[in-house]
Amino acid sequence: MTSSRARLTVGVARAWRRRWDRQQERLIPGREERFDAILDAIGRAVGPRFRALDLGCGTGSLTERLLDRYPEARVVALDFDPITLRLGRTALGDRAGRVTWVEADLRDPRWSVSVPAGRFDAAVSTTALHWLTEPELRRVYHRLGDLLRPRGVFLNGDSFGFAPDSKRLARLARAASDAPDPSPGGGESWAAWWRAVLREPRLADEAAMHRARFPGHHERTPTPDLRGHERLLRDSGFREVEVIWGRWRNRVLAAVR
Ligand SMILES: C[S@@+](CC[C@H](N)C(=O)[O-])C[C@H]1O[C@@H](n2cnc3c(N)ncnc32)[C@H](O)[C@@H]1O
Numbered sequence: 001m002t003s004s005r006a007r008l009t010v011g012v013a014r015a016w017r018r019r020w021d022r023q024q025e026r027l028i029p030g031r032e033e034r035f036d037a038i039l040d041a042i043g044r045a046v047g048p049r050f051r052a053l054d055l056g057c058g059t060g061s062l063t064e065r066l067l068d069r070y071p072e073a074r075v076v077a078l079d080f081d082p083i084t085l086r087l088g089r090t091a092l093g094d095r096a097g098r099v100t101w102v103e104a105d106l107r108d109p110r111w112s113v114s115v116p117a118g119r120f121d122a123a124v125s126t127t128a129l130h131w132l133t134e135p136e137l138r139r140v141y142h143r144l145g146d147l148l149r150p151r152g153v154f155l156n157g158d159s160f161g162f163a164p165d166s167k168r169l170a171r172l173a174r175a176a177s178d179a180p181d182p183s184p185g186g187g188e189s190w191a192a193w194w195r196a197v198l199r200e201p202r203l204a205d206e207a208a209m210h211r212a213r214f215p216g217h218h219e220r221t222p223t224p225d226l227r228g229h230e231r232l233l234r235d236s237g238f239r240e241v242e243v244i245w246g247r248w249r250n251r252v253l254a255a256v257r
Helices: 010-027 031-046 061-069 082-092 134-147 167-175 190-197 201-213 226-235
Strands: 051-055 074-079 099-103 120-126 148-159 240-247 250-256
Touching: 010 031, 010 061, 010 082, 010 190, 031 061, 031 120, 031 148, 031 240, 031 250, 051 061, 051 134, 061 074, 061 082, 061 120, 074 082, 082 099, 082 201, 120 134, 134 148, 134 226, 226 240, 226 250
Parallel strands: 051 074, 051 120, 074 099, 120 148
Antiparallel strands: 148 250, 240 250
């Protein structure tokens, strides 16, 4: 019997990735602008020749943009979802040795054992770390403090919650479509993309693994708000922590080691 792994072509993987980007653009207004803010900041902070770690890389959207913008950069792209990883790996390959794909669970205290050795100049993440609880995030940031070189930078683009007493601002943020309905008419929603990809026969093995690894995948995790992230980063040895780009709750948090 031919394994499903043999049948996923580069063209099919690229088509799924394009669909991924389209639904993420609908879900996250300003997504491309946010990527740009991260790309610009990384070059300014550590220069054009760097080694970066992309946490929760998904299909490699940010990894690809980093490699395109900085031809001398190398990226370790880490995720635990067998579907998004397979799509990224198949579509992008290793870009002449510049990308290393790593399968690791950030919820696992030993998540970094499969990260190739050596200090990083930068770490990045987009729309990923909100899946982690406070204790998990504390461990990830603590380890990240060891993985980054002194003056290395961490750039995290995500939706960061407001403080509990910012009720009016939270209402305004909702009204400003900061958290748009993921399935308004026209275009594919995030949930619809997942429903479709889980039915893709060429990814049947990965779909089974996905279900086992993320049984409550579509459930919300109680995750820290912006101030919680800032505190955890400072507790982990990051000396400077600031928001460097934002649209309501959608922000880029930068931290210098
Ligand atoms: C919404 S996607 C974002 C992907 C990509 N960074 C982007 O901006 O398109 C969130 C990613 O975080 C990954 N993720 C969630 N929980 C994770 C965990 N515990 N360990 C590693 N990756 C995780 C998911 O598998 C998924 O690929």
